Amino acid sequence: MPRWKPNARQRLVMAALSLFAEQGFDATTVAQIAERAELTRSTFFRHFGDKREILTAGQDVLSRLLAEGIASAPADVTPMAAVAAGLERAAGEMTSFNREVGPLLHAAIEANEELRERDALKSVGLAAVMAEALNARGVGGPTAQVAAELGVLAFKAGFARWTAPGPDPDQDPGDLATYTRAALDELRAAATELR
């Protein structure tokens, strides 16, 4: 039983993901997604520009949250503390809905070359957005690039651990932020000890 009460947007995502899994991304139409979600096509287009956006809209939201978190960190904190603030901001917005659909989204993207390419571009974009947000705080080129890459790696690693199935599916895995924080600490330790 889902732990979240789905709104229209979430119903569209779940309908799309089940159809992609059943019949593939290419064979699925917007009309089918709307029908499965018991909504109209025009409701679909109020939420998404096309079916591809179902799979990539999350990356755009994530970019925005990471940049906002970095921008709103106190001016005197270190680059890594600013990255940590970005991760806290993004992780704080992720709900049990994200935790449940994350692996399904990932599977749908991995199954399709075009989607994998688009996802890769968004992923490269995440690091660029974080590096820009650090530049805007006066953090210089190489430091901003490295800190941003560590931030992206930490978010991905934390998200993967948060969504990994545990031994007891009914056990609450806790907040995503706990996982991204641990991953960032690990990566930062690895970076500072590099020889």
Place this chain on the structure above:
Amino acid sequence: MPRWKPNARQRLVMAALSLFAEQGFDATTVAQIAERAELTRSTFFRHFGDKREILTAGQDVLSRLLAEGIASAPADVTPMAAVAAGLERAAGEMTSFNREVGPLLHAAIEANEELRERDALKSVGLAAVMAEALNARGVGGPTAQVAAELGVLAFKAGFARWTAPGPDPDQDPGDLATYTRAALDELRAAATELR
């Protein structure tokens, strides 16, 4: 005047890049590329699977060289020394042909969304290939990931500086390895000083 004596493959690349710049990637056919290069279509297909491969074949070669360099570094060197060996191996294969076409390839890719997506996937692949080559040397997860990301950033930064137009176009910019080495040192310093 080109500083390299073009072989068939290089003539195909130059013909394709000039056509992409003149009329766009989508409007250019393999037949046009072969004609401009004064070669046959079958010669084209001996070198490339399709016109898109003209722009991405370099990334595949690069992945292979980086992994080979890491694998062939002495067993007792540090992870960063292994990454440096990967960069030396790849940089050592880059000629003045690569230096001249690099910026043109980059412009053709940037002008087309589909190509940018494919390029991003290849770029994500570079880091994955380097991390795997480090894993095979017994370097653990986070350390391998961070070292691989630094390697990719260093190669890109070094290549960008090597191909950037200088004040005197006839001045020899020297070896790419000089630039990737400097970039890697900078990024490593930034990583170890991260706070």
